[in-house]
Amino acid sequence: MTLLVVQALNGVQLGLLLFLIAAGLTLVFGVMDFINLAHGVQYMLGAYLGVAFAGLTGSFWLGLLLASVVAGVTGIALERLVFRHLYGRSHLDQVLATFGVILTLNEAVRVLWGTAPLQMPMPDALSGSFQLMEGLRYPVYRVALIVAGLLVAVGLAWAVNCTRAGMLIRAGASNAAMVSALGVDIGRLFTLVFGIGAMLAGFAGVMAAPLVSVEPSMGDNLLILAFVVIVIGGVGAIRGAFVAALMVGLVDTLGRTMVTDAFKAALGASAAARVGPAVASMLIYLVMAAVLAIRPAGLFPAARDA
Amino acid sequence: MNRLVPLLAFAALAAVPFIPFGREGGYVLLLVSRVMVFALAAISLDLLLGGGGMVSFGHAAYLAIGAYAVAILDANDVSEAWAVLAAALGAAALFAAGTGAVALRTRGVNFIMITLAFAQMVYFAAGSLAAYGGDDGYSLIARTELFGWPVLKGRGFYATAFVLLLAGYLLCRMLVASRFGRVLRAIRQNRQRVQAMGFNPFTVQLTAMVIAGMLCAVAGVLLANLSEFASPAYATWQRSGDLLIMVILGGAGSLHGALLGAAFVVLLEEALGRLTEHWRLIFGPLLVLSVLYFRGGLAGIGAKRD
């Protein structure tokens, strides 16, 4: 029973990390109707910048701050140079262009930092741990990750629902032409949203860096997971992304815990060792397919009049 | 223009085996064979993409289905083309019908992601086929033969791939021009109207998915024979992405654009790879520039803008 609770906690924590990445993606998608495949490399870029700045300044916190800012600025630069020319274009053009950005940035990181994975030490203040169950300690850092995920969720919800910019973002998401006609500088609004999205991805990259391997292409598989999250949640919905991220995190973590055991009862140990992990890998895709089969627009589709 | 370019392209493909390339001749034939295999896959994807506006991000699944039809029969000492084709086409049709029925409930990015989900399932399933090498893949004992005649060996492969590609292209062209194709395009523009006219959009779109899947499975059969190998790697989402890139770069909707796109991607990767290990630093920006400056893709260059 304790184990199950611990696993649920792990699932929530993975879900919040996914939310950090998915939030920016769903914002950009919801407001600009723009498929940004490059969101994953922005996460990678954040991690690399974090390692670089933390190394230069000797402080994790300064690294986190600088990396998030630079990631956001890079996002704004990309938006100005490339992406803003593609807002009105078909999704296909956006896919092709952002794919080109993925190739370029992945390779640029290899050229600049080499192919060998890098190390990001934990900040001293958070490097402690406490007893979770017998023999298992839970790092304080992961608690910080959970708190950061929740703070971002609350902050975004407040910004989108209670501020003027948020109102414009919501209005832009449901009818960009109308907002523009009302005299709002929609271009500036889009740049702002894009910068926030890129900054969130970069922030997630730095936060994940002490836990995972900082290496080229580290964002590619995460991008797919983030898309799964926003599709389940309903494109453009922060609330949807939050619920779906927790759902994916829990399904993935608990699935890995229980699927093989379940198959063991049904098929015997050796067959279960073969089938179980394959099914556990498929699980989130099965969930997504099931959700979409029942609710083709996802759980919380954003209202859109187009 | 719409007739001249494909005519020239196929004439060039037909001429390649007769051009003396010296010592590298064998390699040129191999490369162009590879171009034709991926062109067939890309053309089948374009039938969905350009014809029906269905952006499938899981088309590589059919490459794997075709390849594993070859592998599984090969392991059972069957290498007769009719048996292989029947198995590949049958499996592809079943998979397309099953997954299409679910996927067609969704639109837009949700369709993209649900097709990806189904392809991921094929990828994980192929990796768990321990009898056929699991993740390591399966090395063919013999290439596919037609009535015991080695049609896929040496130059025979080139000729067979050429004939199949030409046939696939003409078939798609016919389909697009037919009433079926017109209805398919009409669904994309105005679903209600098509419905009002007495057609069932779902049936039409599902038929298109089945046909495209079967054609791509043929490409999978060819790919397995070309590399004498079947691997789960054929079904990765990166591979599906490559196919999408070929179609979009070539110009979605023109069919011969898919052929140009496949040739461009395969040959440019090769040429840039000879220049530098970091060829993606050149290839990535090229993709971005092509989106910004060549609307309508390669097939659109020189064609009249509408």
Place this chain on the structure above:
Amino acid sequence: MFGKLLGALALAAATVASAQAQPVKVGVVTTLSGPAATLGQQLRDGFALGIEKLGGKLGGMPVDATVLDDELKPDVAVTKVRGLLESGKADIVVGPIFSNILQAIFKPVTESGAILISPNAGPSTYAGRACAKNFFVTSYQNDQPHAVSGQYAQDSGYKRLFLLAPNYQAGRDALAGVKSKFKGEIVGEEYVPLTQMDFQSEIAKIAAAKPDAVYAFMPGGLGIALVKQYRQAGLANIPFLSAFTVDESTLPAQGDAAIGFYSGASWAPNMDNAANKTFVAAFEAKYGYVPGSYAAYAYDTAMLLDAAVKKAGGVADKAKLAAAIETADFASTRGAFKFGVNHYPVQDFYLVQVVKRADGKYQTETRKKVFTADIDPYAAQCKMN
């Protein structure tokens, strides 16, 4: 990657190519794309260093080397390798890193008559009945490094072992290798997706199972994440046995988290012989990082080829060259080197442990010899003819 010369070789080869008639043509197949490129680079660097040490020659003949990037895609590897063979650019193919790529290129290379030498991947497929005259492995048979930990766990009197591997063929083979030597209780056997980055779920299971030791096969980024998280969860008091999880390719990213962790290997940078000392010192001076086994075995492969080409008097007669490789005498970084009947090495295996060196870098060091002159379990099925 076609036609691209090894940087180190370009000069040496060009200057001597005109002096002598037929160069030795070598194709190097390795992974230079994606995260796995860090291993592929070690292979390339190790081989290039070997050739450089030999003055750009193999057996006194100039070398014409072509490096191919297999992109970790089997069909890409086959196309490039077949192109190399068909344009007559390879007497010898060296590579690759991964077993699935080897499976894909094995038939085209061996059937063309060229010699294929794998400095890393050593799948069971070609160690037994499907062994081939012109195929050699200079690393190990894939099961062996895993069996080391199984044997060590058995010898140490551990009763309960927890096993972890990625969910793919090599992962299942690895755990089978451990279980072949360990007779105690397996209290957990977990297979995780290759793309996993968070191991909290498995770590909680380990803590709940309270094993005497953990065995993990988690190559590349997986191992980096696992080792960091294992240490952070306070489990490091449970002995951590492994293979390809804490090695010189991952240690720079794992840092202090990996100190004291164990691995099974047939080579380590601290091995005390002249050839190895020369190799490690030259490698670190030239490339600025601590070499791993990927580099060491590739370097050995260059030395092996040098001795064999000398003995065979050239590469024109492939049967003679293969025979010369079988018995070639060269200074290996592992001390003595010998092939078994199936052309896989017969060698000693060690338990190695991660240490932090005085200069702040990390490496593995031999702790205990676990197997002496070990022959892989498939060799008996090989009838070379």
